[in-house]
Amino acid sequence: MKSGGTAHRGFGYSDHSRKQNFFTFLSMTKKQVIEFSRYPISFVAEFSQVLLIVGMFMFAAIIFIGEGGAGLPRIAGIMMYGFVLNMFLIFVLWEIGFSVREEQYRGTLESLYLSPVNKFSNLTSRIFAIVVWTVGMVGIALVVVNYYVGGLPAENVLLALFLLFFSITGILGMGFMAASLILRLKESANLLLNVLQFFFMIFCAMFFPFSALPPEILNTVTRWIPLSYGVDSFRSVLVGQSPELMALEWEIVVVVLFGILSPIVGYYLYRRGERKARLKGTLGEY
Amino acid sequence: MGTAIAGLGLYKKTPRTSFGVFASVLKARLIIISRYKGSLIMELFMPIVFAALPIMLGVSLASGGTPVAENWKISSGTADFRAFMLIGACTFSVVSLMTWLVGFWVRREMVTGTLESVWVTPAKKYLVIGGVTGYALIRAFTAFIISFLIGSLIFGVNPFQGNILIAVLFIMIGLLPLWGISFMFGALILKVKEANSLINMLQWVLAFFMGVYFPVTVLPGFLRYVALSFPPTWMTNGVRASLLEVGYFFEHWYIDLAIIFVFAAVVPLLGYMVFMRTEKRLKKNQGMGLY
Numbered sequence: 001m002k003s004g005g006t007a008h009r010g011f012g013y014s015d016h017s018r019k020q021n022f023f024t025f026l027s028m029t030k031k032q033v034i035e036f037s038r039y040p041i042s043f044v045a046e047f048s049q050v051l052l053i054v055g056m057f058m059f060a061a062i063i064f065i066g067e068g069g070a071g072l073p074r075i076a077g078i079m080m081y082g083f084v085l086n087m088f089l090i091f092v093l094w095e096i097g098f099s100v101r102e103e104q105y106r107g108t109l110e111s112l113y114l115s116p117v118n119k120f121s122n123l124t125s126r127i128f129a130i131v132v133w134t135v136g137m138v139g140i141a142l143v144v145v146n147y148y149v150g151g152l153p154a155e156n157v158l159l160a161l162f163l164l165f166f167s168i169t170g171i172l173g174m175g176f177m178a179a180s181l182i183l184r185l186k187e188s189a190n191l192l193l194n195v196l197q198f199f200f201m202i203f204c205a206m207f208f209p210f211s212a213l214p215p216e217i218l219n220t221v222t223r224w225i226p227l228s229y230g231v232d233s234f235r236s237v238l239v240g241q242s243p244e245l246m247a248l249e250w251e252i253v254v255v256v257l258f259g260i261l262s263p264i265v266g267y268y269l270y271r272r273g274e275r276k277a278r279l280k281g282t283l284g285e286y
Numbered sequence: 287m288g289t290a291i292a293g294l295g296l297y298k299k300t301p302r303t304s305f306g307v308f309a310s311v312l313k314a315r316l317i318i319i320s321r322y323k324g325s326l327i328m329e330l331f332m333p334i335v336f337a338a339l340p341i342m343l344g345v346s347l348a349s350g351g352t353p354v355a356e357n358w359k360i361s362s363g364t365a366d367f368r369a370f371m372l373i374g375a376c377t378f379s380v381v382s383l384m385t386w387l388v389g390f391w392v393r394r395e396m397v398t399g400t401l402e403s404v405w406v407t408p409a410k411k412y413l414v415i416g417g418v419t420g421y422a423l424i425r426a427f428t429a430f431i432i433s434f435l436i437g438s439l440i441f442g443v444n445p446f447q448g449n450i451l452i453a454v455l456f457i458m459i460g461l462l463p464l465w466g467i468s469f470m471f472g473a474l475i476l477k478v479k480e481a482n483s484l485i486n487m488l489q490w491v492l493a494f495f496m497g498v499y500f501p502v503t504v505l506p507g508f509l510r511y512v513a514l515s516f517p518p519t520w521m522t523n524g525v526r527a528s529l530l531e532v533g534y535f536f537e538h539w540y541i542d543l544a545i546i547f548v549f550a551a552v553v554p555l556l557g558y559m560v561f562m563r564t565e566k567r568l569k570k571n572q573g574m575g576l577y
Contacts, residue, residue, distance in 0.1 A: 039483070041478065041483070041484050042482075042483035042484070044487075045483040045484045045486065045487035046483055046486075046487070048487050048490075048491075049483075049486055049487045049490045052487075052490040052491060052493070052494045053490060055494060056493065056494055056498060056499045056500070057339070057340065057343075057499065059499060059500040059504060059505075060340040060343070060344075060371075060499040060500050061343065062504075063357060063358055063361045063362070063500055063504065064343065064344050064347050064352065064354045064357060064358065064367075065347070065352060065357065066352075066353065066356075066357035066360070067357075067360070071352075075343075075347070079343070190325075191322075191324045191325055191328055194328055194332075195328065198331070198332075198335045201335065201339070202335060202338055202339075202342075205342070207339045207340075207342070207343060208339065208342040208343040208345075208346050209346045211346050211349060211350075212342035212343065212345045212346035212349075213342070
């Protein structure tokens with residue numbers, strides 16, 4: 001039933017049309033942006049932090065290669081392109097996972113769930129602003145490093161953007177899965193997110209080539225994580241080298257499948273986790 | 287015991303009661319953290335992950351034929367870049383824990399609404415803060431030792447090389463200026479309140495200038511002087527020089543240690559002064575407990 005005299009069963013006056021879903025998404029995004037805008041210091045601090053981390057790695061890489069050593073742009077490319085995906089992963093994991101936790105903390109999660117709005121729009125709106133912000137941040141970091149090393153390699157930018165898009169949607173799915181766990185873990189969420197962040201940082205070889213990982217780890221852990229193929233293919237097509245894990249065509253297939261399936265599976269798991277929490281009555285519990 | 291000290295209720299300021307305040311705060315913090323075993327384990331592995339990232343890069347470059355160890359020796363004085371990174375990451379973890387634990391204690395008390403109550407108890411504030419920083423010292427030092435040993439095992443570093451006694455001395459004395467820095471972080475949190483990202487950023491500023499991943503001597507002129515004005519830079523280099531023989535800033539260990547002594551005498555006093563001034567200003571305005 002459309003909005004009018006009679007309410008939609010269970011949804012109050014909400015009509016759940018595409019228009020309403022879009023406006024839910026828009027309103028929640030606006031709320032996030034307003035919240036961010038109240039902490040301008042955080043913006044500056046986060047950006048400076050990114051540059052400092054990149055700077056530390058760059059100094060180490062320069063010493064490794066040696067005075068006048070060749071190949072700095074390539075090494076910088078390997079680090080920076082892995083770093084791009086790492087940034088998206090960290091921000092999505094923390095933002096989706098933690099914003100759900102924050103709503104629990106403030107005591108507003110239950111009220112939001114009682115409102116007759118689309119849950120998916122509610123969840124995705126939490127990361128839209130942060131994804132846009134991350135794009136800006138990594139963009140500037142890339143420009144700075146590009147200038148510093150005298151040109152980062154950028155071979156097949158279009159294909160790289162295509163791979164980046166599907167890697168990000170895949171990461172979103174991982175964010176949904178993390179959020180479902182956080183609903184259950186509550187105060188241990190911090191720990192979980194830290195563990196996940198470091199796990200992927202090391203086992204998806206985000207700051208170094210995959211060849212640095214011992215073959216046992218490469219075969220038993222790394223090759224089983226779809227995101228590894230996202231890192232490998234994105235980095236390879238930009239640096240202009242052969243992928244390390246498997247042939248590029250197959251890596252593209254894995255990344256596209258990851259980008260499509262991960263949000264579906266992730267959202268399904270989130271809804272399951274949320275349903276369990278509602279049945280137990282622990283959704284809004286701190 | 288009949289008459290109370292004016293303004294202090296039944297609290298009587300004796301060395302025993304003063305120690306009691308310090309010990310109670312310390313004990314309370316240790317009990318609370320003992321309930322979060324996962325966080326403690328995570329804390330031990332954090333420096334290992336930080337060290338692993340550049341080490342892996344070095345390893346992969348070396349396997350590709352780049353003379354990584356030789357290049358590292360030219361810039362830092364040691365070819366053992368694994369040990370260099372591990373020491374850097376472990377000392378950074380100490381700095382990070384010290385600043386974060388004290389700063390976060392202030393914030394946590396604010397959020398839970400107990401800061402004002404703690405402040406109106408007749409106990410001396412420096413004893414309360416002393417208890418918190420003492421707890422941070424114990425936690426940071428223990429984390430350093432365990433992380434360093436585990437990291438050494440993982441990266442194939444000999445943890446017992448060089449002069450361990452001098453290294454321990456550098457850490458112990460180096461922790462004292464950190465005490466002062468953590469007071470300053472506490473003051474910043476009192477003022478800014480929602481300062482998590484600011485503290486995070488400042489920690490990375492410290493990480494950059496203390497040379498976690500590289501010797502500060504490779505920094506350009508002005509930045510090198512900035513780095514040398516940070517006490518953690520001296521602590522990190524002191525530990526590295528005593529274990530890996532990378533060279534002290536002033537050639538001899540005792541001169542570098544003397545510099546840290548000066549920092550240890552000045553920075554905690556400065557930090558405490560900043561903290562108390564901030565607190566006084568806040569009390570005159572909106573109060574301490576405002577979330």
